[in-house]
Amino acid sequence: MTVRVRVAPSPTGDPHVGTAYVALFNRTWARRNGGQFLLRIEDTDRVRSNAESEKMIFESLRWLGLTWDEGPDIGGPCGPYRQSERVAIYLEHAKSLVASGAAYYCTCTAERLEGVRKAQDAAKLSPRYDRRCRDLPASEVQKQIDAGAKWVIRMKVPAEGECRFRDVVRGEVVFAWDQIDDQVLLKSDGWPTYHLANVVDDRLMGITHVIRAEEWISSTPKHIRLYEAFGWTPPVWCHVPLLRNKDRSKISKRKNPTSLNWYRDQGYLPEAMVNFLALMGFSMPGGVEVFGPADMDREFSIEKINAGGPVFDLQKLDWMNGQYLRKLSPDELATRLGPFGAAGHDAATVRRIVPLIQDRLRVLSDWTELTAFFFGDLAAPDPALLAGKKQTPAQVRDLLSRARPVLAAAEWTDAALEASLREVAAAAGVKPGDLFMPLRVAVTGRTNTPPLTATLEVLGRDRSLARVDAALACLA
Template structure:
């Protein structure tokens, strides 16, 4: 586990306005970095080009600036590890995915969408869990060369270990063990040359010297893939902390824009930061509220400054 100086990051995807759950994740990263005299980074993860919204980057920055969570490095202020936008770092990801292939830790996959759908239907009929059947993991060099010569553009998949287990030392949940046999050979590089989140964030966290990865608990099932990927590169893993997500007041699912939560009087609860900006809320009120969810001072007190929250 890392002994690096504290460096945290908030890495949203520019697909729309900032959700208050995202702001809460950013807040805990910011508080942790400030508490330990470290740096807080803003990184834009825009590798999903199908969902990319060109207006969302400025919207995200506006929401973060309004909230008072200033960052030390980022796309607008620069820094020693620039650029801080993933679409501007494609050559780096392609270099390291090729390193994985060259070291027998990843492989090109030429399977068509139709074949993948057929495999999953057949698995469903056999009452087996869905997922890739590792067909291309067994291809010979000659078969790979033939596919390449035919003009088939592959994705690149990670060679997940087929036995053993990986243990995640989580700062919130303690040690969590996962059996490798139940994991998938995940796609690391898509056919369009863009990396998936799995590859890009590991490469960036390494080269940006991130010490602590604090993110929503919904990413915990992906943690064994990420830990194995860190190990495959031979890089020191960061500390992980998987945070609880914001739930609807009735406890049924997390807060979402698609299914707006309501209070006990039937009023819709805003879930986007810009809703609070528009309605005249003070940023201190929102960050105070978010800091109180899932954590407290342990006393009859609900209002405190960010300086006080840092000390706790």
Template structure:
């Protein structure tokens, strides 16, 4: 049986969002339950959104909650580099190979041409899906235009007929009509890969067996699979998890001023209580037990018990749990813990 390898691949864009931390925790538990490897990869290809010092926040958070990675930028490993911007030189080769295999094409369209199609779709009241005339250009002609210095992107090629399906560990079998899938850009005109493309290449190269991510990616997963199939690569096991919500309607989000991990710690919540609480957001153990150490979570964690429904973040429940942890401390530890406050 293939070794279980999961990865936490955050973008260094600020504080650690509670939903992100829960994804990291689930990935860690899936790997460790099977004596597998847990990898940390920094996804910094979206250069505009990078925040100074955010990589340190990722390291500090993981350390504070005890999610120790087996491979990563700071400790190395056999599958590095573990920072996407240090892997840039290889994505273009993969993109060119995908064009050869018929899974992508070179696109020379300007923003104006794409915008004109978008406006037309809006005026007709239909959802926009770019119909790219460039996919009818032969590879030879496209290469000549590139050699002549024309700007281009590499865009996925999707045959309009047929269906693509995948099996998800949480949501079961999902089938999608290929005609509904848009042909996204894989390599931008500046040579940077898009998040979607870099992810596939890195996961394949790092031999990731289980991909855990938010259920908002369910709709793009069929497109990823078409790329895996074009290369003839093994498709990972997918675990799509429901979002963490503030209430019935609103997702937890830093933009709306919802607490990050750092904010909660500042308010006096203990890292181990936060981790224990978020483990139970969207996942249920078989027993009624609610207080778990990380070691106990590793033993009992089962993917099959992840819920399909969104989980609501309840600060009162976290406060109760935090109290349980505080009361269980020795007087010395309690004194050390509350002294800074």
């Protein structure tokens, strides 16, 4: 059996981290088994689906390296891969279910269904269709349709008994059939619901393993019933745990950014993001946390997916991103920083700055904040910030006045500058830090920067001396 898996997002907004999470496990399982990974666009929501959202899905998955073997943009033997282009296929299959007695036409109006729902609410019953049209004679239903009644097609769910199936992650799962609604399969506009389109597409596209989020596990009995009604063998079911906020609720944009665009625009590295998402449902042997796609391809199995609800912890993602940032060569990091502001500056200067801030980067977009003082003019320094808590403005003025001529004459290298400034501090009878901090504030406007003398070397003698002069003027 050739393994064939898919990810099937709906293009109704920004691409979701959950889509990438599920895509990762599907793609890895395909690679692990020499199979195929498909991208299918489930765009049957005619109000919310849009082409821009679909484009963002393509871009975000490619950004993460989660490329597909078949899909709407590259084609394949089982296309089309957009559900909006397969509506006639669903209509044909829905009508075949009616013909076999596994589904039926329902002509109940929206007003009647609302009345049923209110009565069920009042009786504290779970809302569901009361099956009024299920056993009506076909001639009566046809008479209503001929008279212009709007209709949908509903599946016939067994009234009693249990649906049992094995899930790779959760073992045996059992649902009572009397808790499952007679699901609408085909809507009154002729378009399918998720359940019909999903099952028909998975079958016709040869999907062998359905690896999807656990929120769909309650829909699985409906899907199994459809497989049975069509006389098809169901795929292997594998429901991965939902990504969760720290309070264990399902991840949502109210508590965590969920858009893959946000993470890309912030400057998270795609390889760090993939590694982090892998840890949400899978553990490498020996508890190794930093690993690449090739490592995962080698070790992954759907039987190893963790059942517990993983917490999407931004602090852990920041840590993971840092691990990958530190491993980049300065040249590679400079290239990655290009879209985040570095491309607008002299390449040689950027290359000199990168090693100074590499350990300080959390995400690539930190570049502008960390390096602004290298490129722009500084506001007049604050005398209180120059003095700090341990010294007076007069003491700081004295130290900077001693340092100024030494800086003017020193060899302008990191090592030589540090040696010269330490001599100034010793001659003044203070610790090096008592000189270095006000000098740091004078030339950068900040108390927290890369090493002072390395910063001075990049700033250059003229700009550094001009900024010391400005600080002395403020302390006069």
